[in-house]
Amino acid sequence: MMLALTGGAFAQTEPADTTNQPKVNAEVTKKGNAAEDDRIVFPVEGGRLIVIFEADSHKVAKTDSLKKPFKKREAEPRDFWAGMDFGFNGYLTPSGNTDMTAGNEHFNYRMGKSTYLGFNLFEKDIKLYKHHVVLLTGLGIDYNNYRFAQDVNPFEAADSNGMRTQKDYITNRLKTFHATVPLMLGLDFSKPGKNGLHMAAGVVGSVRFASYTKEKVRIEGGQYKQNTHNDFNLNPFRVNAQARVGYGDFTLFANYALTPMFKKDVGMPEVYPFSFGVSFGG
Numbered sequence: 001m002m003l004a005l006t007g008g009a010f011a012q013t014e015p016a017d018t019t020n021q022p023k024v025n026a027e028v029t030k031k032g033n034a035a036e037d038d039r040i041v042f043p044v045e046g047g048r049l050i051v052i053f054e055a056d057s058h059k060v061a062k063t064d065s066l067k068k069p070f071k072k073r074e075a076e077p078r079d080f081w082a083g084m085d086f087g088f089n090g091y092l093t094p095s096g097n098t099d100m101t102a103g104n105e106h107f108n109y110r111m112g113k114s115t116y117l118g119f120n121l122f123e124k125d126i127k128l129y130k131h132h133v134v135l136l137t138g139l140g141i142d143y144n145n146y147r148f149a150q151d152v153n154p155f156e157a158a159d160s161n162g163m164r165t166q167k168d169y170i171t172n173r174l175k176t177f178h179a180t181v182p183l184m185l186g187l188d189f190s191k192p193g194k195n196g197l198h199m200a201a202g203v204v205g206s207v208r209f210a211s212y213t214k215e216k217v218r219i220e221g222g223q224y225k226q227n228t229h230n231d232f233n234l235n236p237f238r239v240n241a242q243a244r245v246g247y248g249d250f251t252l253f254a255n256y257a258l259t260p261m262f263k264k265d266v267g268m269p270e271v272y273p274f275s276f277g278v279s280f281g282g
Helices: 057-066
Strands: 002-006 027-030 038-044 047-053 083-092 115-129 133-147 169-188 197-219 222-229 237-247 250-257 272-280
Touching: 083 133, 083 250, 115 169, 115 272, 169 237, 237 272
Parallel strands: none
Antiparallel strands: 002 047, 027 038, 038 047, 083 115, 083 272, 115 133, 133 169, 169 197, 197 222, 197 237, 237 250, 250 272
């Protein structure tokens, strides 16, 4: 605060007697810009007493910034695919049956004991419309576990009579592992911070990087185990059609292969893998 006295000076050193003087009226002047100075003018005998209030530019700038409208932060897309999928898997004939055709009965499997795991490790979303519509991709690993129903190894060669060695199986499985990359369209109908319906659909391409059979057999009062690593004429590439639908954190999924499980013309049945189940985190 600065005090300025204009128009005259006080020569006396003793304080003036203001007993009978009239009340002083102050004139307040405020300029339109808050960053400029405000002042109060007091008329006194022989001149004016001016009190000037200097504006603090830092505080004014801060005050002006508070007047700016608040911009609401846009919601980020949910994870449509990332997480872990758990369920069951199998394969279908071209006619859509789970029972194998004549001559391929040794490939029949037990659905309730054939499990599927999908480790969807990474997801990348590209927003097409806010958080409601996204194009997504990522990287993951699929684990398929097929439990065969008959007591024969379907990959062992038959004898001259077309018969295969019967075994007292405890476990007779085929396990496959694929690296997966999805390309899907995701739709989220929920409001920011609220639960709502969401769905995604598209394709998942994959490359097989491991496969083996696991056998556990009873023999002569004991048992033996054997794991055989091979490609078993499995198709090295697979393309799945995938659909996902859920509400909030609960999601169901289903896969169906658009490519056959085995290579063509190698003596294997023409079957198409599928899987379904529930997703945790996606």
